Amino acid sequence: MKSSGRSCCGTGKPANKNRAARSDTGLAEIERLGGEKVLSRAVPEEAELAAQSKRYHALSDPLRLSILYILKDQPLCVCVINRFMRISGSKLSYHLSILKESGLIDGECQGNWIIYSITETGKKYVQ
Template identity: 50%
Template sequence: MKMPEHVSKEIEMIGGIDKIIEKLPDESQISRQSQIYVALSSSLRLKILNLLSIQPLCVCVIQKITKTSPSKLSYHLSVLADNNLIEGNRDASWITYRLTDLGKKYVF
């Protein structure tokens, strides 16, 4: 295969193309990573993550700040929770959401 000489030398130094392939995550990890990026592809979901990086919040506060309908907010919270980016804790009739450790990695 033709390639620039410096690329060829660098590939050779690490053990060849097979070594590069060995270092790739497996397909399930790549699929999981893809799901997380899909979950992060919404500006509303990113806003929710940023809100929760300030402090845990109940749904009513998130709804007031984001000016989102209850059904739309529920959907977006579910996407984030299903991808383990946030978690909700029920207290009587209230649910308070907070970032998970994974969710904290995606807030700057």
């Protein structure tokens, strides 16, 4: 089989005919929808992508998910969270800080205690 001399994106790199036909259809569809500008509008701004990445990182750990679930119904102080989680204070502090930095929980000082609560954003991830 002789190469058409085109790649799927028209760079001149050889591609087989079937692949070229499929890509031409894909490129035509992209152009029909408005081209690359339309595709780029589907991608959030870099700041929003960074915030989403932080949230997904925070959600990727079972301990942090457990914390979100126990905060789902009511705010709790660190001592209650720690009693439930049964992990060292430093490890709990680490996980709470990741959840807080990602915007999934808030902490409010009340005297010597910090009371943690789930944010509206956090509630979207625990149902």
